[in-house]
Amino acid sequence: MNGAESLVHTLLKSGIDTCFANPGTSELHFVSALDRIPGMRCVLGLFEGVVTACADGYARMAEKPAVTLLHCGPGLANGLANLHNARRACTPIVNIVGDQATHHRPLDALLTADTEGWARPVSAWVRTAASAAAVGSDAAVAVQAARTAPGQIATLIVPADVGWNEGGIVAESLPVPRQPQVAPGIVQQIATLLRRGEPTVLFLGRGALRAQALEAAQRIAAATGARLMAQQANPRIERGQGRVPIERLPYAVEPAIAALAGIGHLVLVGAVQPVAVFAYPDKPGYLYPADAQVHVLARPEQDPLHALQALADELSAPPVPLPDLGPVPEPARGIPTSEAVGQTIAALIPEQAIVVEEGVSFGRSFYAKTRAAAPHDWLQITGAAIGIGLPLATGAAIGAPERRVISLQADGAAMYTLQALWTQARERLNVTTVILANRKYAILLHELANLGVRPSAIAQRMMDLGDPDLDWTRIANGMGVEAARAESCEQLADLLRQSLHRTGPFLIELVI
Amino acid sequence: MNGAESLVHTLLKSGIDTCFANPGTSELHFVSALDRIPGMRCVLGLFEGVVTACADGYARMAEKPAVTLLHCGPGLANGLANLHNARRACTPIVNIVGDQATHHRPLDALLTADTEGWARPVSAWVRTAASAAAVGSDAAVAVQAARTAPGQIATLIVPADVGWNEGGIVAESLPVPRQPQVAPGIVQQIATLLRRGEPTVLFLGRGALRAQALEAAQRIAAATGARLMAQQANPRIERGQGRVPIERLPYAVEPAIAALAGIGHLVLVGAVQPVAVFAYPDKPGYLYPADAQVHVLARPEQDPLHALQALADELSAPPVPLPDLGPVPEPARGIPTSEAVGQTIAALIPEQAIVVEEGVSFGRSFYAKTRAAAPHDWLQITGAAIGIGLPLATGAAIGAPERRVISLQADGAAMYTLQALWTQARERLNVTTVILANRKYAILLHELANLGVRPSAIAQRMMDLGDPDLDWTRIANGMGVEAARAESCEQLADLLRQSLHRTGPFLIELVI
Numbered sequence A, B: 001m002n003g004a005e006s007l008v009h010t011l012l013k014s015g016i017d018t019c020f021a022n023p024g025t026s027e028l029h030f031v032s033a034l035d036r037i038p039g040m041r042c043v044l045g046l047f048e049g050v051v052t053a054c055a056d057g058y059a060r061m062a063e064k065p066a067v068t069l070l071h072c073g074p075g076l077a078n079g080l081a082n083l084h085n086a087r088r089a090c091t092p093i094v095n096i097v098g099d100q101a102t103h104h105r106p107l108d109a110l111l112t113a114d115t116e117g118w119a120r121p122v123s124a125w126v127r128t129a130a131s132a133a134a135v136g137s138d139a140a141v142a143v144q145a146a147r148t149a150p151g152q153i154a155t156l157i158v159p160a161d162v163g164w165n166e167g168g169i170v171a172e173s174l175p176v177p178r179q180p181q182v183a184p185g186i187v188q189q190i191a192t193l194l195r196r197g198e199p200t201v202l203f204l205g206r207g208a209l210r211a212q213a214l215e216a217a218q219r220i221a222a223a224t225g226a227r228l229m230a231q232q233a234n235p236r237i238e239r240g241q242g243r244v245p246i247e248r249l250p251y252a253v254e255p256a257i258a259a260l261a262g263i264g265h266l267v268l269v270g271a272v273q274p275v276a277v278f279a280y281p282d283k284p285g286y287l288y289p290a291d292a293q294v295h296v297l298a299r300p301e302q303d304p305l306h307a308l309q310a311l312a313d314e315l316s317a318p319p320v321p322l323p324d325l326g327p328v329p330e331p332a333r334g335i336p337t338s339e340a341v342g343q344t345i346a347a348l349i350p351e352q353a354i355v356v357e358e359g360v361s362f363g364r365s366f367y368a369k370t371r372a373a374a375p376h377d378w379l380q381i382t383g384a385a386i387g388i389g390l391p392l393a394t395g396a397a398i399g400a401p402e403r404r405v406i407s408l409q410a411d412g413a414a415m416y417t418l419q420a421l422w423t424q425a426r427e428r429l430n431v432t433t434v435i436l437a438n439r440k441y442a443i444l445l446h447e448l449a450n451l452g453v454r455p456s457a458i459a460q461r462m463m464d465l466g467d468p469d470l471d472w473t474r475i476a477n478g479m480g481v482e483a484a485r486a487e488s489c490e491q492l493a494d495l496l497r498q499s500l501h502r503t504g505p506f507l508i509e510l511v512i
Helices: A003-013 A025-036 A048-062 A072-089 A115-122 A132-147 A160-164 A184-195 A211-224 A253-260 A304-314 A338-348 A362-369 A389-399 A411-417 A420-426 A442-450 A457-462 A472-478 A489-500 B003-013 B025-036 B048-062 B072-089 B115-122 B132-147 B160-164 B184-195 B211-224 B253-260 B304-314 B338-348 B362-369 B389-399 B411-417 B420-426 B442-450 B457-462 B472-478 B489-500
Strands: A018-021 A041-044 A067-071 A093-099 A125-128 A153-159 A200-204 A227-230 A237-239 A265-269 A293-298 A353-358 A376-380 A405-410 A431-437 A482-486 A506-511 B018-021 B041-044 B067-071 B093-099 B125-128 B153-159 B200-204 B227-230 B237-239 B265-269 B293-298 B353-358 B376-380 B405-410 B431-437 B482-486 B506-511
Touching (some): A093 A115, A132 A160, A211 A227, A265 A304, A338 A362, A353 A362, A389 A431, A405 A411, A431 A472, A472 B472, B003 B153, B018 B048, B025 B160, B048 B093, B072 B093, B093 B160, B115 B153, B125 B132, B132 B153, B184 B293, B184 B304, B200 B211, B265 B304, B338 B489, B389 B405, B389 B411, B431 B472, B472 B482
Parallel strands (some): A067 A093, A125 A153, A482 A506, B265 B293, B353 B376
């Protein structure tokens, strides 16, 4: 058995059965092993930024890591921006990065690069396999590292000779460390705090935004008057009819500060303290009042469901009926404003859909407007590195194949990883993409206006995606995805409805 | 004056007048300064891998650096693969990477990443500007570093507050160190070696492949019997009618070893010693005979023209008439094989065209077949990180606006940075792209066959770009580039001819 075969066998034993890949010459023994050993679903991405965000979307839904297959340092580099997003999401991912053969590295051949150096900033665990005998156990440790709470990125670099040499040893799956639970003393301290009845926000992130955890949080809120709020960027929120609705901290500094104004305490549950994504002259970086105290109920790696349930019990908080969100909205009509599009989508989200949102500026109303939609999961960009949406939707569809995916996607960000459309077509995934085609980097124009700058020709041109306009129907067709254009809410609703009855992907270019 | 304004003024004073940009929020003061200070041409790329390869293509033709504008660590990361290629080409580039404000970095906001860590493996010079007062002088040093022979990548990270704070100071341009010349003693030693008449190859790279240097090399070859050969991957070769033809070392291991078989001496002139791009089981890594001696006439940073002329003079080598390359070939007819396509292109390359070649496997014959074409420059992928061609062609067209660019592009590699087509349309660049649409990663299938592996379904599917086929005419149209399909050499020739009389870009999807 060669090293590559032991690697594939070990991954399978460790419960990994999905591989997102963009292979190259140095990975061919791994590809050849995948070809001969049954059990791994292999999904080709035509660019590595697609591959890594697919793995992110997959793990957010499947709740276990996929493996990526990347080609040497530059192939890894192409996937780094979306690994940065995945790191912020605490998504478990195992990267397998092929590299120069051990004895070939000193020759400094053209593709040789500092693979470990590039991997480290996004990876909790990095190792270069030293031999065919070791790569199996390396892979088992990599999977264990990825699955360790709260979910981490593990990067295993596999020199070509480690793959092709004989002497591979299949490793047993390693136990995943149990997610640490919060200490009873902490729960009691937070309960004591909440009983004082001072203005408090329970600030929720990651696992605290799943349905059961939100129900416990709602008990706490009802019993103590504390408010619930989600952090701005979250990997997955369970919401819609039959779920506890949860407000999200706004992106922009002023409304975020307004949302937290007057609070005396901020209790973090799987969230990090709220800070502005960017600094601005004369604006604060921290978004909560200077005299508010920050408390931690559950750190990101601790079990938030247990923490919230323990806290609710400590408070003897009784069960609370789910709030009435009112009826599912009707589709809007007429001009596709942000609010009208949000409402139209809310009307048509099917039961148990996955909504992937990278709406950037135009998407600002979507979350609020879809509050009373059918029950669904809401997946977001998590690290502010744009270009995640199309492949995140692709991976989510593979991670939860029985569910429809609706991908709400700003046009500028879509261009970063548009190759994902081809993978959607190749895999016949049930993904409806709505491209929000405002044909500009609207968020930057907005930020420039905030600076008091009236852009003249040069700046305008650097934020304008027109001249020429991108034609998303043709781009999608070119990658094998059927597509149509909508210019009104009625057209959007018609196309969205039609797409939900199709098998396979469909793209709607919504001209806004 | 704020820091951003001092930065723009300093770049202009240092002779930088072209900026390839994909800006974000943290770069807006720089964009605003560009908007107000005349003199910098700003070119928008819709993905950072486009931006960095544009800067590479620009500098290969303009012979001076452009500046890139990139957004924080993840924006830089998206550009790294093509910076890797540029580093291998020794292309001068100044990267300006915006980043979190100095006081905001400790807050670990979402987009915060290890920007310096990612920059270092591709950069000869990395600095994070510490203040508005310092960023001007930092920029002057960055330009000096980029222009220092043989051409380097300099990365200046500019925290947002360094841009917006007042107190910017414009720095004077710093002198570019003179390119070091080879010592007379070295020239004499190599002359002594060559006079012995033993089988010797003058192995040429980078500046040694420009027309004047090749003429000197030809004098040496004629006087001593030494053979001339170019390294496999080169940033720019001047060739065609009226130029000294130069053979290139083949990519594949066996033909490369055959090309250097029997030599006793390898004399490097601006080249690095030839090694295989990848290692293979039971194949050597070094491509020259084990008993051959390697000598260095000119290191990459030394002046190769001076070295070759000094050597020719030392040898009293008389001028040699340019070889007769025969007539410019006629276009081929019928099935578009690699050879037939190469011949057809050779027939139609206009005078002083720039040919950008990322043909990967199908392009194997193009270089040899275009030997007797009209005089032109040949630009290649230099670091084996695929996805350089379309943006390299884009940047080259901006660096040499009076010249036609012909971009010969494998389809798989084209998908990595296809967003470059939009920039070609936006800037109305005279670029004719020929997509070599074999709809597979043919090089990988070939490499698998070399391993003796008959791929079954999984491996086939990971190397197959069909199902669905990419439709490059629609993809190009979607980005504002007119396009048509060719399936024969006659159709290719017709479309190529038509494109040469157009203003602006055109794409030919050649189905092969």
